[in-house]
Structures are given as C-alpha cells and as structure tokens.
Amino acid sequence: MGLSAQNGFENTVAPPRLSIVIPAYNESARIDGALSRVMWCIEERAWDAEVLVVDDGSTDDTPAIVQKWMRRYPRLHMVRNPGNRGKGYSVRNGLLQASGEIVMFTDADLSSPIEEAELLMAAIDDGADVAIGSRWLDRQKQTIHQPLYRRFFGRCFNKVTRWGMGLPFKDTQCGFKAFKRDAAQTIFRLQTIERWGFDPEILFIARKLKYKIVEVPVTWGHDARSRLSYIRDGVNMLEDMARIRGNWMRGRYDEAIAAIKDTSKMVTPPVERVGHVEAR
Numbered sequence: 001m002g003l004s005a006q007n008g009f010e011n012t013v014a015p016p017r018l019s020i021v022i023p024a025y026n027e028s029a030r031i032d033g034a035l036s037r038v039m040w041c042i043e044e045r046a047w048d049a050e051v052l053v054v055d056d057g058s059t060d061d062t063p064a065i066v067q068k069w070m071r072r073y074p075r076l077h078m079v080r081n082p083g084n085r086g087k088g089y090s091v092r093n094g095l096l097q098a099s100g101e102i103v104m105f106t107d108a109d110l111s112s113p114i115e116e117a118e119l120l121m122a123a124i125d126d127g128a129d130v131a132i133g134s135r136w137l138d139r140q141k142q143t144i145h146q147p148l149y150r151r152f153f154g155r156c157f158n159k160v161t162r163w164g165m166g167l168p169f170k171d172t173q174c175g176f177k178a179f180k181r182d183a184a185q186t187i188f189r190l191q192t193i194e195r196w197g198f199d200p201e202i203l204f205i206a207r208k209l210k211y212k213i214v215e216v217p218v219t220w221g222h223d224a225r226s227r228l229s230y231i232r233d234g235v236n237m238l239e240d241m242a243r244i245r246g247n248w249m250r251g252r253y254d255e256a257i258a259a260i261k262d263t264s265k266m267v268t269p270p271v272e273r274v275g276h277v278e279a280r
Helices: 029-045 062-070 087-097 114-125 146-167 179-189 198-208 231-250 252-259
Strands: 003-006 009-012 017-024 048-054 076-080 104-105 130-134 143-144 177-178 213-217 272-273
Touching: 017 029, 017 087, 017 114, 029 048, 029 062, 029 114, 048 062, 048 087, 062 076, 062 272, 076 087, 087 104, 087 179, 087 198, 104 114, 104 179, 114 130, 114 177, 114 213, 130 198, 146 198, 146 231, 177 179, 179 198, 179 252, 198 213, 198 231, 198 252, 231 252
Parallel strands: 017 048, 017 104, 048 076, 130 213
Antiparallel strands: 003 009, 076 272, 104 177, 130 177
16 A cells, blocks of 8 residues: 655555455446445444455446445445456456455355355465355355256366366356455466456466465355356357466466566556545
C-alpha cells in the first residue's frame, strides 16, 4: 500500500488480511445480491478485508450497481478491464491489484457461499500457498446439484486435465481459490490463458513452482443462470489445454520462471481503478 506524509511523518497503511476479487461481465442480475452478501459477511464476521470487483467490459448496469455500493463501503473498489477480455484476464487483473496478505477470487453467483472463505484462509494459515475449493472431495456439501449432462462434461474435462497435465486434484474448475499474496504475484504473471481455461494453467504453474496446494471441500450449489456452454466453452478449454501442454513441452514455462526468479523488484502495472463517490 502507499505512504502518506503529514507534518514531516510517514504513516504506513497496513494491508488488509484478505482481498476478495469478483470478476463480473454483464452481472446486473446477480452483482447486487452478491455484494449484499459479501459486505454483510465481512461486517458480521469482522474480517479485515477489501473487495475488488473487476468489470470485464460490461454493457449492462453492472458498473453502476457496483458504484452504488462503493458509496457505502470505502474498501470496495472497481477495476475496469480494457474491454471484454475474459474471466482469466479479469481474475489476474484483480489479484495482481489486490493488497491483502491472502488474495482470493469467487464467482459473482456465489455458488460457494462467501462464508466458506474461512476454510481457504485456514488452509493458508496451516501452511498452504494455494487453497482451492473443491465440489467433489465431499459431495454431501453440494446443496443444489448440476444437471446430469453438466456433471458428465465437467467430470470428463477434469479427467482430461488430470491425464494431460498431471494435475492430481479432484476439482480444478471451482471458482473459489485463495493464494498467499507473494505466490499469486508470481503465478499470475506467468498466466497466458485469459478465458475459461485459465484454472488448470495456474495450478500447473503453481506445481511447477513447487508451491504447496491444498484442496478444500466447500459447500456448493449450482446456479441455473450460469452462462457456461459445455459444448462451445468445452471445446475452447480443450484448445487451451493443448496450448498449455504445448508451452510445457517447448519449455516456455521454465523460461518464464527463470526470467522472473528475482521478484523483489516487480511492480504491478497500473490499471483503471474507479474512484469512490461521496455518499449523498
């Protein structure tokens, strides 16, 4: 965080313990309820937390709704992408701007209740560098099940990622993941996939960097309003898997890791962060 000078003294503003990043693209139907729940939870549980909503070029009322909430909560921020770039880009953009000791992202539908963030924080406190929510470690925690066809495609995709990339996790795609800040700053600078297929890539990179990854069973309920198409987006994700595997076989991740071995002088490039509006 920044420094401010008053009367010849410098005051360091301590970073929050937790940063919560919410990627959002045309989420006007859900973002109001999501922010209501997240901000209530932060106050109710006395979390030392900031929230960053990353607007991915929305054409609906999403930005206006977020700004309405920003009038009430000074630790709620909005970061705007340069157009519609994809979920992977949005998550990376938000996590690299986040200042918390622990940084996490959650989907705007809150399929995993935000209260479950305490489970991810506990895993980090117990020594994990990366804590990933899992829908499949304890199926009893699924409150609303996906339709059969979505479960079938999801499990097939997970088997492909486990086989093709050597990822040992039951669930790579759950949009509920947390990181130590220094781990996130390194992992997400190496990320190349900007849309739906980014989850396996960041886990692959984290394993290459020998970070400790812990899979945590979380409560999860399917949201029927999900815009993910298992045919169209599934094909795109398989193409992403091929690209990740190609990068791996060509040694591009090893080259990139070597190039950023010294992270002490890294500076996150500035992005457009929307200022707060005074309450009326």
